[in-house]
Amino acid sequence: MDDAIKEILEYYGNQREKSSQETIVAMLRELQEVAGYLTPELKKQAAKTAEVKESFIDILVKRYPSLKEAAYHHVITACCGPRCGAKGGLELLEILKEELEIGKDGISRDGTVYLKTQNCLKQCKTAPNLLVDGILYPRIDRKMIQTLAAEWKKKG
Secondary structure, three states: OOHHHHHHHHHHHOOOOOOOHHHHHHHHHHHHHHHOOOOHHHHHHHHHHHOOOHHHHHHHHHHOOOOOOOOOOEEEEEEOOHHHHHOOHHHHHHHHHHHHOEOOOOEEOOOOEEEEEEOOOOOHHHOOOEEEOOEEEOOOOHHHHHHHHHHHHHHO
16 A cells, blocks of 8 residues: 555544544545545545445535546536426537547546536526536537547547
8 A cells, every 4th residue: 555545544534533424534644645546445445444335425525526536637517407398408518528538437438528417507508418527518419519528538
């Protein structure tokens, strides 16, 4: 085990409130900073250190977008709300999945992109919408998706 990881686990294992959500999230963030992302083994060690179930760690990782389970570089949030859906958003989501070769875990085949959906991005006037690394892409269409996908594949 890496010395930095061992040090983090030891530190948080000695905390008075080691099983509190805030303490666990702080530990996970530090582990991620050292390792790049939270591997299944790191999550297991964190659960053991905090004396909580691994399923609780999984819930926290899903709840906090800054925590990630893969070494992806880009996060894409596709709007699946009623207005985006009515304007072809769901079909465009399928095209995006195809273009980036997104697996069932939401991660692209090359591991550089994490795709997730959200019921509404609150930008209905410009539907359909994508949020890419925090930047809104309004009025997306097939050609825009293909162009963006080509750029992401190039950059990695």
